[in-house]
Amino acid sequence: MDWSGIVADLREDWYLYAVMPVFAAVIGWFTKLAAVEMLFRPLEFKGIPPYLGWQGIIPRYSARMATVAVDLMMSRLLDPQEIIDRIDPAELAEHVQEPMLETVEGIVHELMMRYQPGLWERLPEPVRRIIVRRIQHDAPALIGRMMDDLKNNVDVVFDMRTMCIDALLRDKALTVRLIRDIATPELRFIVRSGLIFGFILGIVQAAVWALTHSTIVMPLFGAFVGYSTDWLALQMIFRPIHEKRYFGVFRWHGSFHKRRKQVAVDYGTLMATEILTPANIIHAMLTGAQSDRLFSLIEYDIQRVMDQQMGLAKPVVELAFGRGTLAAMKHDIVAMVREQVPRSSAQIEHYTMRALDVPGLIIEKMGMLTNEEYENLLRPAFKQDEWKIVTVGAVLGFLVGELQVHLLLH
Structure with a gap:
């Protein structure tokens, strides 16, 4: 088509050319929105397995992403020893004084009624109170010994890596939230960038259509808009690491790196409130694979306290109760402690949350990360499957471009 024909076509169908950049902007926006949502939804596979359907990329690979995130956290951000030492x-x-005193009184009464009910009932009430108060008086020292032993053996009794990974794998929605919450501005940028990039490419598309009037132009440009804008938006999240000027006019700094301080706050808060909570730590210690080692330490400390309580009278007590009975009492005390600790955890959560200060610790340590290590907080969510995101954008862009052809021609 010569220039006069192009000018005539523009005059006749100017509204079609005017709408092309707008349509391309819509394609860019729609493909970005779809790509972002397909990162996170659905949590479980929907469709006909194994290939005809979809599962959000992050839920599908939650095990890999959880492992990468936790390994980075363990290697560079948090040390179990450092956490426990803060208590x-x-x-x-x-x-825990109030629930501890009640627990001690209940344990003493239950044990005596179980093993020496006659003796306990014959003792005057003031004598029983003296015995209970003596044991209650020594209970804080027992807690101190237990904490010292815990600090000296934290790697033996507490597997923080497994606890964190299990927490993320138990709840895929938590893994999604971990990525989505710290990357909310970046995800919004991806979607909004589709409008801008799509509009610019739509102007080019209108020019090519004016020159060729080829029906293949629209779907090809739609695919190109979907693919290129997805790819460009992903790159602009992480690149450049340091602010740079382009063409001597535009300045750009990868948005994830630009928001580093805020990301540290968001990441630390989420880890402290969802994963590294006092309740989760206590639960992991009491029920995890290494819990038997913890209770072996507790049993050892209880044995030491019992020996100190009996003092020189230990042979007489053993003769009166029997060695087997004393051993059984010791095991019963450990079992009761195991049962009572979770019930008392609510009283210590406020203190331990403040003492551990996981957000503050993470913010401090994140300031020490290299740019590459910091980027790995989020990049694994995109890197391995970037091709899927941009391919989906291209396919959706092609289909919308084909629809655009039919609208233009008819």
Whole structure:
């Protein structure tokens, strides 16, 4: 088509050319929105397995992403020893004093009624109170010993890596939230960038259509818009690491790197409130694969306290109760402690949350990460499957472009 024909066509169908950039912007926006949602939804596979259907990329690969995120956290951000060392045994004993005293009284009464009911019932009430108070008086020292042993053996009794990975794998929605919450501005940028990039490419598309009037132009440009804008938006999240000027005019700094301080706050808060909570830590210690080692330490400390309580009278007590009975009492005490600790965890959560200060610790350590390590907080969610995101964008763009052809021609 010569220039006069192009000018005549523009005059006749100017509204079609005017709408092309707008349509391309809509394609860019729609393909970005679809790509973002397909990262996270659905949580479970929908369709006909194994290939005809879809599962959100992050839920599908939650095991890999959880492992990568936790390994980075363990290697560069958090050390179990450093976390446990923040708990002061004296302050902990003070915060659990009320439930601890009630627990001690209940344990003493139950054990005596189980093993020496006649003797316990014959004792005058003041004598029983003296015995209970003596044991209650020594209970804070027992907590101190237990905490010291825990600090000295934290790697033996607490597997923080497994606890964190299990928490993420148990709840795929939590894995999604971990990525989505810290990347909310970046995800919004991806979607909004589709409008801008799509509009610019739509102007080029209108020019090519004016020159060729080829029906293949629309779907091809739709595919190109979907693919290129997805790819470009993903790159602009992480690149450049440091602010750069382009063409001597435009400045750009990868948005994820630009927001580093805020990301640290968001990441630390989410980890502290969803994963590294006092309740989760206590649950992992009491029920995890290494819980038997923890209770072996508790049993050892209880044995030491019992020996100290009996003092020189230990042979007489053993003769009166029997060695087998004392051993059974020791095991029963450990079992009762195992049962009571979760019930008392609510009283210590406020203190331990403040003492651990996981958000503050993460913010401090994230400031020490290299740019590459920091980027790995989020990049694994996109990197391996970037091709799927941009391919979906291209396919959707092609289909919308084909629809655009039919609208233009008819």
